[in-house]
Amino acid sequence: MFEARLVQGNLLKKVLDAIKDLLNEASWDCADSGIQLQAMDNSHVSLVSVNLRAEGFDKYRCDRNIIMGMDLTSMSKILKCAANDDIITMKAQDNPDNVTFMFESPSQEKVSDYEMKLMNLDQEHLGIPETDYACVIKMPSGEFARICRDLSQFGESIVIACTKEGVRFSAAGDIGTANIKLAQTSSVDKEEDAVIIDMQEPVTLTFACRYLNMFTKATPLSPQVSLSMSPEVPLVVEYAIGEIGQIQYFLAPKIDDQDN
Amino acid sequence: MFEARLVQGNLLKKVLDAIKDLLNEASWDCADSGIQLQAMDNSHVSLVSVNLRAEGFDKYRCDRNIIMGMDLTSMSKILKCAANDDIITMKAQDNPDNVTFMFESPSQEKVSDYEMKLMNLDQEHLGIPETDYACVIKMPSGEFARICRDLSQFGESIVIACTKEGVRFSAAGDIGTANIKLAQTSSVDKEEDAVIIDMQEPVTLTFACRYLNMFTKATPLSPQVSLSMSPEVPLVVEYAIGEIGQIQYFLAPKIDDQDN
């Protein structure tokens, strides 16, 4: 028996919005400690990792570890039927063929249940090595989304250059060149609005716009995003999922541009 | 001479929005008692009936009964030119070739008139028998629209099952199955938000999503909708048109699914 109840059900709606463009299908690993999803995106370039801790749910029970392979397009369609203030419960048997999503309105006068068939998906569990990053940039998630969107008009790649003073995002193409510089925030009034750089050594890396733009679909989850970079290792773009977990996107830097 | 003046002109705009997707053209029957429209939808599956009482208008004069056949796409384009707070007047001669719509801004500083040719349409006046329905469900119109929209993702039909405790809307298809249950409201604070069931005997009927979704275009007309059902007779979906009348949609249940 698996059952996970989340009063703040719209967090789950936002998680699906944050992954459904990258992943057509994926396996949710449910264990005593919580729920995890890890998968390469459809074109096998980037990696998505979602972690939802058991303690974050309002009710959580997982008698046996189960793996639920889901069509994320269908799951997203089902979650779109939940209102933003609905309580969402996921339920499954121990060897499940189906998963049930139950949505309860706060007044309990509307209760919906949706049953979806599960899929058998190849499991490719990917070890993500713990790394100390040369730079970790915390910045407003809306600002990061806007920068990625603006620069993708100019070229297919974005260069991110981080120094103690700030971060510079650049792109170049037929229209011309574009540089956006963010200074590290000197005095922090509101932590969410601040740009904070934790740097061991300066790093300059180049990434594909297309993927960065897909990662920013997670923006509604959290007012802040963190970018972790080290030379020659994948960038990590991380958003908190309320108090219950986080979503991480991994993307390897472009090698050619890095030589410049 | 026919003349009908409506200070709350946006009601007429909303009536057109509620019928223009179902009907390309239709006849407006104008008589001393008011204005009526009755027509099968373009695919001859459902029936639409609009009733506007003479007393509901701010000025109403109809010397002789007239029938005005109109292209509803053109009529809708004309009404889109009226601002939401405009006063709308319809005018025609006794044997009219044309109808005139006049829009006056509340300040009277902007006055528009639009003249449209009338059409000769075949008349098929359809008698709608008075029926005592086994179940009459009153519910918030926005909730009904949302349920129809949500369930149409799952299949082409919606099963509506009404009992004393409440109503269940269901659909099934490739993605899975969906059930939405609304409990009868126990204590009514605000009548518009309540689900109220007036039941002689329980009824379960199946309807085509496509038409239910078109009926919900009338949602802006009224905060409440009523669904009247009896076995083997058409469902009636009814919305009030302010204080001046009502719009009713009739849709026969699907026979095959009903056997299940």
Next chain:
Amino acid sequence: MFEARLVQGNLLKKVLDAIKDLLNEASWDCADSGIQLQAMDNSHVSLVSVNLRAEGFDKYRCDRNIIMGMDLTSMSKILKCAANDDIITMKAQDNPDNVTFMFESPSQEKVSDYEMKLMNLDQEHLGIPETDYACVIKMPSGEFARICRDLSQFGESIVIACTKEGVRFSAAGDIGTANIKLAQTSSVDKEEDAVIIDMQEPVTLTFACRYLNMFTKATPLSPQVSLSMSPEVPLVVEYAIGEIGQIQYFLAPKIDDQDN
């Protein structure tokens, strides 16, 4: 050295929105007195004239007259990257190959610069004769935009007839005929909302909807528009650009319809 700094940078964003559908490319003439742009639209029917006075900028320097030919689609893409409250600075050398746009956030924590290649464009400087117009109509710009949009559903041309009492806009076509009459405002509470007519003699002229609708892209620049008309000369549609200048559109009347 050319440098023009505008604290109210969103005015420049709105100017581009007001011309980019009419003009693919155009030359900006920068001189000591300010910046001017004059060009026929892409189909060589109407004329656009933009005037930005040097005194209107928060900093303005132009050592030598320069002409900067720009791809307005690219320029518009760049200006879309400026936030509405950004300070915008344009910079170029004396014989420039490039122009630089710099956007500064009010807090100065985000600074962006965009460099764009300039183009060599044929110069066709068009003398616009000073004319005394028979009628000058001042009216709310939103009302003018709405009238042009509404009437373009009825036909390809709009007849504008101006008398001492007011203005009548008319169109006719397959759907029927449409007339919108605006009375001259008797007592003016708020100048922006008023319809004010300055008339030597009544004028009736016919214009192509398509162009009038493109001119109304300037609506966000100013709450008021002025229409200047005389028989057989082009209509002038003029919007103020904040305190710093104005944009004017010129459109010749249709001859055939005028004969009617």
